[in-house]
Amino acid sequence: MRFSSLVLSASLGAAATIPRQAGDACANPAKRVEWRTMTPEVQKQYVDAVLCLKTKPSGMGLNTSRYDDFPYVHTKLDKTIHTVAMFLPWHRLFVQVYEDSLRDCGYTGPMAYWDWTLDTADVTKAPVWDATTGFGGNGDPAIDPLKESSRKKCLVDGPLRGFEVAYTMQGLDPHCLARNWNSGVAFPGDMLADAYTPDVVADVAAQARYQDFRYKLEGGPHGAIHSAVGGDMSPATSPNDPIFFLHHAQIDRLWTLWQQENPAVRTTEFGGPKTQNAEPGEASLEDVMPYLGLVPDIRVSEVMSTHTSKLCYAY
Numbered sequence: 001m002r003f004s005s006l007v008l009s010a011s012l013g014a015a016a017t018i019p020r021q022a023g024d025a026c027a028n029p030a031k032r033v034e035w036r037t038m039t040p041e042v043q044k045q046y047v048d049a050v051l052c053l054k055t056k057p058s059g060m061g062l063n064t065s066r067y068d069d070f071p072y073v074h075t076k077l078d079k080t081i082h083t084v085a086m087f088l089p090w091h092r093l094f095v096q097v098y099e100d101s102l103r104d105c106g107y108t109g110p111m112a113y114w115d116w117t118l119d120t121a122d123v124t125k126a127p128v129w130d131a132t133t134g135f136g137g138n139g140d141p142a143i144d145p146l147k148e149s150s151r152k153k154c155l156v157d158g159p160l161r162g163f164e165v166a167y168t169m170q171g172l173d174p175h176c177l178a179r180n181w182n183s184g185v186a187f188p189g190d191m192l193a194d195a196y197t198p199d200v201v202a203d204v205a206a207q208a209r210y211q212d213f214r215y216k217l218e219g220g221p222h223g224a225i226h227s228a229v230g231g232d233m234s235p236a237t238s239p240n241d242p243i244f245f246l247h248h249a250q251i252d253r254l255w256t257l258w259q260q261e262n263p264a265v266r267t268t269e270f271g272g273p274k275t276q277n278a279e280p281g282e283a284s285l286e287d288v289m290p291y292l293g294l295v296p297d298i299r300v301s302e303v304m305s306t307h308t309s310k311l312c313y314a315y
């Protein structure tokens, strides 16, 4: 059960005779916060819960751990959930399921996002990379990514040093978690920061239609961060790197803030390409999003608002 559901049932206890409606089923939304605003103690509790996922069995019957369920599902669904309309709602629920799993591992703090617009002056110094209060930094600097496979750039510091993840694009293939910052070779310290500055995000947020907003956000800042971090963050196995979930919480935050500009319209506005291939037809709120047993499949319409009995959080 989610933390938010616990809060909800506790708060509704005294008012049990009031009929529950979809609109007021989220009395106490859980507040998500930026990573650097958390105390070192809470940051450590978050990282400990991430590591704990590796000790838990798969929730979907795989021979790998709960940790590995996320890259497994995301990789299998790669072509279904990217560069299509459902990109945003699919990843919204995916992050929530991950948060629920962290809570199953004892995490009691807030879900965290990484607002990379705060770090564009020098992304290599972002607090999320801190070896003691973050997720560690770049992969092994001794490996030349132009000569060696990027996946050999195992992390050399922080809590995930030597950490093993299970999946590559080829399937089960245990290997060290790697990062290969898109910097240091041709563009030292750059990390593609021009693609996710506050100005870029403001331009994304200024889009009037869902399909334009989704297109610019996914292809712009979203993709740039995946490329900039590199290593396991680059292909569709990217949930191998726990920074994935802080990144996608930020993507979800930007969508949520955009929705809040005009909630009545934008929590029901959805559209764009339904699939990557040429199949005709626009996406619809009735489209069913697949999760391969990670959680039951669900309609887009059920996650359009973060303020329901299904999802109950705010930024």
Ligand SMILES: [Cu+2]
Pocket (backbone or CB within 6 Å): 074, 081, 082, 091
């Ligand atoms: Cu994705």
